[in-house]
Amino acid sequence: MSTVFNFTFVPWFRSVAPYIHMHRGKTFVVAMAGEAIAAGKLQAIAQDLALIQSMGVKVVLVHGFRPQVNEQLRAKGHEARYSHGIRITDEVALDCAQEAAGQLRYEIEAAFSQGLPNTPMAGATVRVISGNFITARPVGVVDGVDFMHSGLVRKVDVAGIRRALDFGAMVLLSPFGFSPTGEAFNLTMEEVATSVATAIQADKLIFLTEVAGIAQDPSQPASEDNPIDTELPLADAKKLLASLPAPQRPTDTAFYLQHCVKACAGGVERNHIIPFSVDGSLLLEVYVHDGIGTMVVDEKLExxxxxxxxxxxxxxxxxxxxxxxxxxxxxxxxxxxxxxxxxxxxxxxxxxxxxxxxxxxxxxxxxxxxxxxxxxxxxxxxxxxxxxxxxxxxxxxxxxxxxxxxxxxxxxxxxxxxxxxxxxxxxxxxxxxxxxxxxxxxxxxxxxx
Structure with a gap:
């Protein structure tokens, strides 16, 4: 049995080596949908991120909290409201968002603090730093809709994030920003991740999402006959985006694609959409040829x-x-x-x-x-x-x-x-x-x- 294992493990490990060398010292922004945490995937994702960081990659982790906020709203008998694909954040929704963010930050930091023997986290030392790295501004009134406490990224503290990364820490960002007057704004995880990746000129932006990627025929669900397009040049991604209706839900084809296109146009060379439902999808995307999801690149990499x-x-x-x-x-x-x-x-x-x-x-x-x-x-x-x-x-x-x-x-x-x-x-x-x-x-x- 051990001989068979040696024959499979050794060639596999050697095949991964070029990617380990290639990514050492690089910066990845990983955007984890709140749905991944709700689905119980946090432990496995934390283990994979710790492993990636141990191989010399600098990691910024941005978490979402869409289902967690909705759960808090339901508990208070309050309805979740959206427009233009963005949450309308009234006073109750803002309270729910702050509660959800605090709870999730606690859970994420706990996941990175584990070090039980005989687990992937054994011997791992992951320092997580979070803080007020995002300055925000209000969305305001759009097409007659007042978004109240929903905001957009105004500025990213690039120097602060880079200092934390150079210190060897993982930077954890919640989808919150603060105005210069101290007012809190609820942001979207996707916009925070895209803005941060562009501002720090990350080497990769990875969306860990509910969807498997972009199917070769986006009008139909992905299947064996309609596989995921593993690599989309920026020009093709822009054309596809122009042909799609404005996204309203995260499962809409254009939802994550629009942010990948924006980041790619802003200088982030590789932008990925991968499914959290597949165990180890981060490792498969980063260390295996062709990966598992869709990568939007400025030019064909092959x-x-x-x-x-x-x-x-x-x-x-x-x-x-x-x-x-x-x-x-x-x-x-x-x-x-x-x-x-x-x-x-x-x-x-x-x-x-x-x-x-x-x-x-x-x-x-x-x-x-x-x-x-x-x-x-x-x-x-x-x-x-x-x-x-x-x-x-x-x-x-x-x-x-x-x-x-x-x-x-x-x-x-x-x-x-x-x-x-x-x-x-x-x-x-x-x-x-x-x-x-x-x-x-x-x-x-x-x-x-």
């Missing part, structure tokens, strides 16, 4: 391109497991450094997920595609096919009439994509001299039209 010397480490890390199990012939670092300009790579968010090299044999007007590798994290997503097409384009541009591969295990994958098996004697003379007859590799050729 690029298919020719390799540079900066990619050598990533290529070595990618192909090493496949060399170890015999799928690929072993290549030395020196060999890859010498031939790096022959490689094509797929990079996503700074991590190499696929590669292949094209070795030309001009005298035979052909070339060998070698070391075609796709990370186990992104297999079955078409990356191998995209790399093959790019290699074919490079080969055509170099005047080649065909490309060939040598393989012992993946013959059927290539045959499905137009390759035909030939005798090793077909190989160009220079390549035939290096052919390992003991390995008995199959030789497959594809003619380039």
């Amino acid at each position: 690029s298919l391109r020719e390799a540079t010397v900066d990619d050598i480490g990533g290529i070595l890390q990618l192909i090493e497991p496949f060399e170890r199990d015999g799928t690929l012939v072993k290549r030395s670092r020196t060999e890859i450094e010498r031939d790096v300009n022959l490689y094509t790579v797929i990079e996503h968010d700074g991590v190499i997920f696929g590669c292949a090299a094209l070795y030309p044999y001009p005298e035979a007007r052909t070339g060998e595609m070698a070391a075609l590798t796709v990370s186990s994290q992104s297999q079955s997503q078409g990356d191998g096919e995209r790399i093959l097409k790019r290699v074919e384009q490079r080969a055509k541009a170099m005047g080649m009439e065909s490309i060939f591969v040598l393989t012992t295990r993946t013959m059927h994958w290539f045959i499905k994509r137009g390759f035909k098996q030939v005798d090793p004697e077909w190989l160009p003379e220079a390549r035939k001299k290096k052919y390992n007859w003991d390995r008995k590799s199959q030789v497959l050729v594809k003619r380039l039209g």
